[in-house]
Amino acid sequence: MGKALAPLKDEGVLIVGSGGTTHNLEMVHDTTWVQPWAQEFETWLKEALIDGRYEDVNNYKEKAPHAILAHPSPDHLYPLHVAMGAAGANFKAQLIHHSWALSSLSYASYKFTVSA
Numbered sequence: 395m396g397k398a399l400a401p402l403k404d405e406g407v408l409i410v411g412s413g414g415t416t417h418n419l420e421m422v423h424d425t426t427w428v429q430p431w432a433q434e435f436e437t438w439l440k441e442a443l444i445d446g447r448y449e450d451v452n453n454y455k456e457k458a459p460h461a462i463l464a465h466p467s468p469d470h471l472y473p474l475h476v477a478m479g480a481a482g483a484n485f486k487a488q489l490i491h492h493s494w495a496l497s498s499l500s501y502a503s504y505k506f507t508v509s510a
Contacts, residue, residue: 395476395479396409396475396476396477396478396479396480396481397479397480397482398479399476399479399480400479400480400481400482402480403480403481403482403508409476409477409480410477411473411474411476411477412473413469413470413471413472413473413474414470414471414499414500414501415435415436415439415464415471415474415500415501415502416432416435416436416464416465416498416499416500417464417465417470417471417499418432418463418464418465418466418498420466421463421497421498422495422496422497422498422499423496423497423498424496424497425496425497426497427497428494428497428498429497429498431459431460431463431464431498432460432464432494432497432498432499432500434459434460435458435459435460435461435463435464435500436464436492436500436502438457438458438459439451439454439458439502440489440492440502442454442457442458443487443489443504444487444488444489446486446487448478451474451475451478452475452478454471474504477504477506478506480506481506481507481508482508483508484508485506485507485508486506486507486508487504487505487506488504488505488506488507489502489503489504490503490504490505491503
C-alpha cells in the first residue's frame, strides 16, 4: 500500500502513519518504569530504522526481540510499514520524538526523507 502512495510525495502530499511502536494493552501498568521486553523491542526497531535495515523491519516477527509480545496484533505497526513504502527508494529514517506511557506503550515518531 505504501509503495502505491509513493508518487504522491512528488506532488507535495504529506503521508502520515499513526500507530504505536509497542502496543500490548494486556501488559500495561500505571507506573513510570518501562518493561524490559518493551524497551528491547523499541531499541531494536529504532536501530533497525536508523541503520537502514528496512527488510529486518518488514520481517520484524522473525528478527525483533519480543515481537509478538510487543505486537500481539500487527495493526498498530502496519502504519509504519505504509509510511516506509510511501517514502520510496533510498529513504533515511530519523527519530523525531519518543515517549513512554503505562510502562509498555512506546510513542516513537519517525520522519522519512529521501537520501540525496
